[in-house]
Amino acid sequence: MSKKKEFVKEITNIDEDFAQWYTDIVLKAELADYTEVKGFVTIRPYGYAIWEAIQQYADKKFKKHGVKNLSMPVLIPENLLNKEKDHVEGFAPEVAWVTMGGGEELEERLCVRPTSETIFSTMYSKWLSSWRDLPFLYNQWCNVLRWEKETRPFLRSREFLWQEGHTIHETEQEAQKFTLDMLEVYADVIENLLAIPVLKGQKTKKEQFAGAEATYTVETLMHDGRALQGGTSHYFGQNFTKPFEVKFQNKEGEQEYAYQTSWGISTRLIGAVIMAHGDNRGLKLPPYVAPIQVVIIPIAQQKEGVLEMAEKIKSNLSEKFRVELDRRDNYTVGYKFNDWEMKGVPVRIEMGPQEIEKGEVILTRRDTFEKMPVKMEELEKTLEKLLQDIQQSMFKACQKRREEKTTIAHNMEELKKNLEENQGYVKTMWCGSVECEDKVKEVTGAPSRCMPFEQEHLGDTCVCCGKKADKMVVWGRQY
Amino acid sequence: MSKKKEFVKEITNIDEDFAQWYTDIVLKAELADYTEVKGFVTIRPYGYAIWEAIQQYADKKFKKHGVKNLSMPVLIPENLLNKEKDHVEGFAPEVAWVTMGGGEELEERLCVRPTSETIFSTMYSKWLSSWRDLPFLYNQWCNVLRWEKETRPFLRSREFLWQEGHTIHETEQEAQKFTLDMLEVYADVIENLLAIPVLKGQKTKKEQFAGAEATYTVETLMHDGRALQGGTSHYFGQNFTKPFEVKFQNKEGEQEYAYQTSWGISTRLIGAVIMAHGDNRGLKLPPYVAPIQVVIIPIAQQKEGVLEMAEKIKSNLSEKFRVELDRRDNYTVGYKFNDWEMKGVPVRIEMGPQEIEKGEVILTRRDTFEKMPVKMEELEKTLEKLLQDIQQSMFKACQKRREEKTTIAHNMEELKKNLEENQGYVKTMWCGSVECEDKVKEVTGAPSRCMPFEQEHLGDTCVCCGKKADKMVVWGRQY
Numbered sequence: 001m002s003k004k005k006e007f008v009k010e011i012t013n014i015d016e017d018f019a020q021w022y023t024d025i026v027l028k029a030e031l032a033d034y035t036e037v038k039g040f041v042t043i044r045p046y047g048y049a050i051w052e053a054i055q056q057y058a059d060k061k062f063k064k065h066g067v068k069n070l071s072m073p074v075l076i077p078e079n080l081l082n083k084e085k086d087h088v089e090g091f092a093p094e095v096a097w098v099t100m101g102g103g104e105e106l107e108e109r110l111c112v113r114p115t116s117e118t119i120f121s122t123m124y125s126k127w128l129s130s131w132r133d134l135p136f137l138y139n140q141w142c143n144v145l146r147w148e149k150e151t152r153p154f155l156r157s158r159e160f161l162w163q164e165g166h167t168i169h170e171t172e173q174e175a176q177k178f179t180l181d182m183l184e185v186y187a188d189v190i191e192n193l194l195a196i197p198v199l200k201g202q203k204t205k206k207e208q209f210a211g212a213e214a215t216y217t218v219e220t221l222m223h224d225g226r227a228l229q230g231g232t233s234h235y236f237g238q239n240f241t242k243p244f245e246v247k248f249q250n251k252e253g254e255q256e257y258a259y260q261t262s263w264g265i266s267t268r269l270i271g272a273v274i275m276a277h278g279d280n281r282g283l284k285l286p287p288y289v290a291p292i293q294v295v296i297i298p299i300a301q302q303k304e305g306v307l308e309m310a311e312k313i314k315s316n317l318s319e320k321f322r323v324e325l326d327r328r329d330n331y332t333v334g335y336k337f338n339d340w341e342m343k344g345v346p347v348r349i350e351m352g353p354q355e356i357e358k359g360e361v362i363l364t365r366r367d368t369f370e371k372m373p374v375k376m377e378e379l380e381k382t383l384e385k386l387l388q389d390i391q392q393s394m395f396k397a398c399q400k401r402r403e404e405k406t407t408i409a410h411n412m413e414e415l416k417k418n419l420e421e422n423q424g425y426v427k428t429m430w431c432g433s434v435e436c437e438d439k440v441k442e443v444t445g446a447p448s449r450c451m452p453f454e455q456e457h458l459g460d461t462c463v464c465c466g467k468k469a470d471k472m473v474v475w476g477r478q479y
Numbered sequence: 480m481s482k483k484k485e486f487v488k489e490i491t492n493i494d495e496d497f498a499q500w501y502t503d504i505v506l507k508a509e510l511a512d513y514t515e516v517k518g519f520v521t522i523r524p525y526g527y528a529i530w531e532a533i534q535q536y537a538d539k540k541f542k543k544h545g546v547k548n549l550s551m552p553v554l555i556p557e558n559l560l561n562k563e564k565d566h567v568e569g570f571a572p573e574v575a576w577v578t579m580g581g582g583e584e585l586e587e588r589l590c591v592r593p594t595s596e597t598i599f600s601t602m603y604s605k606w607l608s609s610w611r612d613l614p615f616l617y618n619q620w621c622n623v624l625r626w627e628k629e630t631r632p633f634l635r636s637r638e639f640l641w642q643e644g645h646t647i648h649e650t651e652q653e654a655q656k657f658t659l660d661m662l663e664v665y666a667d668v669i670e671n672l673l674a675i676p677v678l679k680g681q682k683t684k685k686e687q688f689a690g691a692e693a694t695y696t697v698e699t700l701m702h703d704g705r706a707l708q709g710g711t712s713h714y715f716g717q718n719f720t721k722p723f724e725v726k727f728q729n730k731e732g733e734q735e736y737a738y739q740t741s742w743g744i745s746t747r748l749i750g751a752v753i754m755a756h757g758d759n760r761g762l763k764l765p766p767y768v769a770p771i772q773v774v775i776i777p778i779a780q781q782k783e784g785v786l787e788m789a790e791k792i793k794s795n796l797s798e799k800f801r802v803e804l805d806r807r808d809n810y811t812v813g814y815k816f817n818d819w820e821m822k823g824v825p826v827r828i829e830m831g832p833q834e835i836e837k838g839e840v841i842l843t844r845r846d847t848f849e850k851m852p853v854k855m856e857e858l859e860k861t862l863e864k865l866l867q868d869i870q871q872s873m874f875k876a877c878q879k880r881r882e883e884k885t886t887i888a889h890n891m892e893e894l895k896k897n898l899e900e901n902q903g904y905v906k907t908m909w910c911g912s913v914e915c916e917d918k919v920k921e922v923t924g925a926p927s928r929c930m931p932f933e934q935e936h937l938g939d940t941c942v943c944c945g946k947k948a949d950k951m952v953v954w955g956r957q958y
Contacts, residue, residue, distance in 0.1 A: 033602065035552050036559060037589060042602055045547035045617060052548065068524035069531065073514050074553075074591075074622055074638055075575075080515060096554075097579040098591065101637075102626030103572055110516060112553075112577065112591070123512065123521055132809065138524060142622070143553055147581030158580075159553055330611065 011342070014280050018224040022152075025274055029283045029343050032153040039151040039158035043267065046343070047154075049291030050270050051161060055141060057193045058163065058265065061185045065178075067137045067165060072119045074142070075110035080118040083243045087117060090210020094147045096158075112145040117211065117236075117262055120166040121244035128248050128258060131170050135178070139165040154271035155228075155479050162266035168246060168258040172237065175259035176214075179235040182263040183216045186231035194269065195286035195395040196220045196276045197402055198230055199425065199474065201450030206437050209262075213237040219449045219474070221398070222275040225405045225423025227449050227476035230272060233263035271479070276398055283344030284366055286394050287387035294383060295345045296325045297336050299352025309356050313349065313379070321383060341366060346390050347383065367394055408458055412443060415463055415475065419444050423477060427456065428463035430473040436464035446475040490821070493759050497703040501631075504753055508762045508822050511632040518630040518637035522746065525822070526633075528770030529749050530640060534620060536672045537642065537744065540664045544657075546616045546644060551598045553621070554589035559597040562722045566596060569689025573626045575637075591624040596690065596715075596741055599645040600723035607727050607737060610649050614657070618644040633750035634707075634958050641745035647725060647737035651716065654738035655693075658714040661742040662695045665710035673748065674765035674874040675699045675755045676881055677709055678904065678953060680929030685916050688741075692716040698928045698953070700877070701754040704884045704902025706928050706955035709751060712742035750958070755877055762823030763845055765873050766866035773862060774824045775804045776815050778831025788835050792828065792858070800862060820845060825869050826862065846873055887937055891922060894942055894954065898923050902956060906935065907942035909952040915943035925954040 011028065012020040026032050031047030043051065059069075075098055082088050095111040113119070124136055141163045148156050165182060169175040187198045198218035208215035212234040220230045241247065241257040250256040277284040287293050294317060298310040307327065314325045324345075326336050333350075340348060344366060351361040361379065364371045367390050374382045405424025409415035418426045426446070430436060440463070441447045455472045462469035490507065491499040505511050510526030522530065538548075554577055561567045574590040592598070603615055620642045627635050644661060648654040666677050677697035687694035691713040699709045720726065720736040729735040756763040766772050773796060777789040786806065793804045803824075805815050812829075819827060823845060830840040840858060843850045846869050853861045884903025888894035897905045905925070909915060919942070920926050934951050941948035 033605070035598070036556055036601060037552050037554050040552035040554060042552065043550040045549045048549045049547070051550075068528070070524045070527045071522040071530075071622075071640060073516050073519035073521065074624070075516050075519060077515055093582055096577045096581075098575045099578045100576040100588075102575075102628070109579075110575075119514070122515060126512070132807075143550075145553070149581070161550060328611075 011280065011282055014223065014278065018275075021278070022275060025278055025283055025342075026153045031270065031274070031283075034153075039148060041153045041157055043161070043270075046291055047270055050273060050285075050289055051267055053289045053291070054189060054193065054265070054269055055163075058185060058189050059141075061188060062139055062163075062165065065137065065181060065185070067139050067167075069140060070138050071140055071142070072113075072116050072123070074113055076113050076116070076119050077108050077110055079108065080122060081111055083118060084211050084240055087211035087240075091115065091146075096145050096147055113142075114144055114146045115262075115264075116140070116144075116164055117166065117240055118244070120262075121240045121246055121260070124166075124168055124241075124258070125244050125246045128168065128246055130249050131251055134170045134248065134258065135167055135174065137165075137167045137178075139163055152271075154267055154274070157267075160267050162264050164262060164264045166260070166262045168241065168260050170248070170250070170258070172259050175237075175261050176235050179214070179216060179233045179261045179263065182261070183218060183231070183233040186218045186233065186263070186265055189265065190218055190220060190230045190269070190272070191395065193286070193288050194273050194276075195288075195391055195398065196230070196272060197395065197399045199449065199452060201452040201474070203232070203450055204437055204448045204473070206434050207448055209234045211236065211239050213239060217450050219476075220272050220276060221402045221405060221424065221476070222272070222479065223278065223401075224275075226479055227425065228268070228272050228275070228479045230269065231263070231265040234261060236260040236262065275479070277394055278344070281338075282342030284394070285344035285346060287346040287391045290344065290346055291322060292324045292343070292345045293322045293387060294324070294347045294349060295340045296323065296349045296351065297333060297340070298325070298327070299333055299350055299355075301327070301329065301352075303353050305356060306352060310351060313351065313361070317380065317383070320380060321387070347386060365390055367397075409463055410459055410461075411463060411466075412440070415440065416444050419446055419475070419477065425449065425474045425476045427458060427472055427474050429459050429461060429469040430471050431462035431465055431467045431469040432471055433462075433465070436462055439464050440475060444475065444477075446477045449474040449476045449478070490759065490761055493702065493757065497754075500757070501754060504757055504762055504821075505632045510749065510753070510762075513632075518627060520632045520636055522640070522749075525770055526749055529752060529764075529768055530746055532768045532770070533668060533672065533744070533748055534642075537664065537668050538620075540667060541618055541642075541644065541661075544616065544660060544664070546618050546646075548619060549617050550619055550621070551592075551595050551602070553592055555592055555595070555598050556587050556589055558587065559601060560590055562597060563690050563719055566690035566719075570594065570625075575624050575626055592621075593623055593625045594741075594743075595619070595643055596645065596719055597723070599741075600719045600725055600739070603645075603647055603720075603737070604723050604725045607647065607725055609728050610730055613649045613727065613737065614646055614653065616644075616646045616657075618642055631750075633746055633753070636746075639745050639747065641743050643741060643743045645739070645741045647720065647739050649727075649729070649737070651738050654716075654740050655714050658693070658695060658712045658740045658742065661740070662697060662710070662712040665697045665712065665742070665744055668744065669697055669699060669709045669748070669751070670874065672765070672767050673752050673755075674767075674870055674877065675709070675751060676874065676878045678929065678931060680931040680953070682711070682929055683916060683927045683952065685913050686927055688713045690715065690718050692718060696929050698955075699751050699755060700881045700884060700903065700955075701751070701958065702757065702880075703754075705958055706904065707747070707751050707754065707958045709748060710742070710744040713740060715739040715741065754958070756873055757823070760817075761821030763873070764823035764825060766825040766870045769823065769825055770801060771803045771822070771824045772801045772866060773803070773826045773828060774819045775802065775828045775830065776812060776819070777804075777806070778812055778829055778834075780806070780808065782832050784835060785831060789830060792830065792840070796859065796862065799859060800866070826865060844869055846876075888942055889938055889940075890942060890945075891919075894919065895923050898925055898954070898956065904928065904953045904955045906937060906951055906953050908938050908940060908948040909950050910941035910944055910946050910948040911950055912941075912944070915941055918943050919954060923954065925956045928953045928955050928957070
């Protein structure tokens with residue numbers, strides 16, 4: 001008996017133990033698997049195909065903004081990491097060190113990149129000389145390592161895949177604009193490809209990237225009401241270009257330090273897709289990112305003509321859609337239904353002798369389980385519209401949940417109560433002090449998510465200290 | 480003055496010092512650059528775009544064969560590396576070791592992958608149970624590390640980018656066929672995309688991959704007559720599946736070890752493109768892989784209407800071709816010609832007030848420097864054909880050189896003489912003994928390239944020992 005039989009074993013109830021539900025889905029849908037190295041996972045083909053779809057979509061958008069890809073070394077000498085004070089403090093505790101190579105102890109240990117600001121800055125310093133050379137708009141798709149204590153597939157892994165864009169510009173204004181342009185790309189990826197609405201804003205000083213002037217974020221909300229940071233874009237000013245001597249002759253003929261940005265999204269987004277959309281039947285994939293958009297399940301497949309017709313439908317649809325035909329003869333139709341539902345395929349096509357006779361097939365939506373017979377000649381057009389519909393209703397379902405799980409609090413009592421009852425986002429006014437931010441986190445377990453770009457006036461006093469406040473902040477427990 | 484001015488400094492003569500010519504091109508065409516970590520390079524955007532073209536082309540072909548991408552951990556525990564005896568002997572001396580993570584000494588040191596047979600085999604053992612699960616056809620695009628003593632950008636670097644495909648199959652026959660199918664994909668990439676003819680064959684035992692049963696190769700010949708291994712595909716039999724316990728229940732209900740393959744091409748191919756096609760003007764890129772296929776150089780660009788027309792041409796051509804318009808106003812036209820020739824752009828378009836009046840532009844081929852005026856309305860069609868032409872003639876030029884540099888030898892005297900006078904490939908008969916192979920390499924500096932699939936009968940005696948021989952081998956000094 002095949003191991004595959006285990007697929008339909010019960011999945012943990014999503015509302016009873018969301019963490020275990022998540023692990024079940026990751027393993028059973030074959031998105032990722034644990035390896036012999038603690039904290040490192042294999043991203044299996046079904047999970048990796050989601051990443052490929054994200055890569056393709058985002059890479060095209062980056063290139064429209066003039067970004068070019070390159071490849072920087074995976075190892076960074078210790079002295080480079082040490083050059084920017086906040087940066088090294090932020091990252092040194094969680095790096096992995098290579099100390100031997102080619103059978104010999106190295107003179108200087110090399111860290112496996114946790115992020116590559118230091119190495120980009122070093123090369124930029126070598127390549128830049130005149131304002132005419134600017135901007136440099138470069139990006140790499142690569143792996144990075146961060147030695148986390150607690151790990152979970154996709155969400156927090158010692159190795160993850162990401163893209164890291166690093167740009168330098170002639171002026172502060174241009175760099176700041178680019179930082180926000182890239183945040184817009186991330187919002188586009190997450191909303192339009194992954195069907196998850198985002199909250200855009202600026203991170204507080206406490207939560208910003210080690211070494212940044214400003215960090216902007218797109219925040220997402222998961223099934224259980226916890227937040228997940230979807231992507232961040234950082235404006236560095238001259239924080240790196242000064243210690244790394246990234247300077248240029250400006251239009252006035254003077255030497256000036258360039259203005260820098262960096263921005264990244266990672267395989268965490270696969271975790272977001274799982275946790276934003278999944279349900280008790282398993283994974284639920286938005287059609288635009290689904291590795292398989294349509295699965296064909298033949299009924300009574302041993303009967304003459306059934307598999308032939310199924311193959312024909314598959315081949316007709318394959319030009320426009322990502323289609324799979326389940327020809328397995330050692331599983332029941334019922335098993336196959338469960339299996340593909342668990343794998344989150346947006347649309348199922350059933351067809352057997354009866355349907356062939358009527359010249360139709362039965363479509364079933366994964367999101368609503370609504371069934372509909374469709375005439376063969378209408379199939380392609382119906383599917384196209386159906387996939388669009390599913391994409392949109394999945395987005396709307398997330399939006400609705402977010403609305404339900406967004407509350408307002410005026411004092412610590414309300415803030416605590418809202419989070420305990422409802423999780424989600426809580427909006428409050430905030431005085432801007434780290435002390436209050438620390439206290440809120442200590443008392444409620446919720447760090448600040450961001451200061452949303454769309455500010456609202458909810459009062460004039462800080463949720464924590466009661467002093468004068470003019471910023472609105474959103475709080476929420478997080479992944 | 481910009482650093483860019485240095486571009487047109489003399490390039491070392493290609494026939495006087497090919498090694499220095501190569502380094503000049505790599506740096507001046509901005510394909511790669513040295514970094515602060517010895518033996519590690521940055522692949523710059525212009526070089527990386529070549530890699531992206533190779534990736535796109537090859538990935539599509541792999542997927543047509545049913546291959547799926549995934550991602551395996553970058554770190555491999557020492558005990559896994561040690562499981563296959565030949566493999567560890569081959570790779571252990573040149574790996575880099577991570578010994579610290581998260582501020583602590585690790586219990587077991589982890590090597591940065593030099594290749595991933597061990598980790599794939601471990602996961603395959605976990606995932607495989609029945610013949611129904613087979614084949615597993617998986618690949619990853621990733622970075623690997625090999626701590627080489629002597630390094631050169633693209634050709635031999637401590638870190639390089641590659642794809643490594645790893646498959647397991649139900650039968651020996653199927654695995655062997657797949658090994659050769661992937662070799663055909665490599666031949667396709669190198670011949671049809673990179674315009675370099677390949678020699679296909681099997682590596683001798685001495686030259687095969689550490690742990691393989693058989694290694695197949697596509698060999699290429701460079702400008703100076705030295706060979707470069709373009710890609711290899713390995714058949715492992717059960718060499719890894721036995722120690723790693725990769726077994727399945729076969730159709731007879733018995734436990735059986737799976738049959739395995741692996742295959743890879745890397746960023747070395749960028750080195751091959753440089754060295755197979757380049758000349759004294761610099762890089763010469765085959766149109767299908769060129770990041771910029773057509774460069775537009777406006778003449779007298781300060782005159783009214785010139786830049787506007789140039790932009791219009793660019794935008795008209797951009798749908799079909801990869802086009803760049805050189806608007807720089809601080810360089811002469813002559814400088815720009817040299818610069819883009821050095822960067823190997825296949826076609827240059829010149830246009831100024833005169834051409835605008837005549838309603839035409841001047842095209843210049845990078846490979847032959849042939850110039851031709853073309854009417855504006857014919858431009859798109861002419862370009863399409865011209866790029867095809869250039870691709871084909873570049874392939875033919877390499878083919879012609881290969882013919883000229885392929886000789887036959889019957890004894891050691893001839894073999895030595897041929898290599899000294901002509902470099903290139905030398906075909907000989909060979910008895911099959913490692914002793915003779917070692918001696919040939921010692922005396923001539925040329926290892927065996929392969930036993931070509933297309934065997935010829937050149938006599939009955941071994942080139943080295945004079946004993947009976949029925950195999951034809953090709954020898955050649957290599958990169």
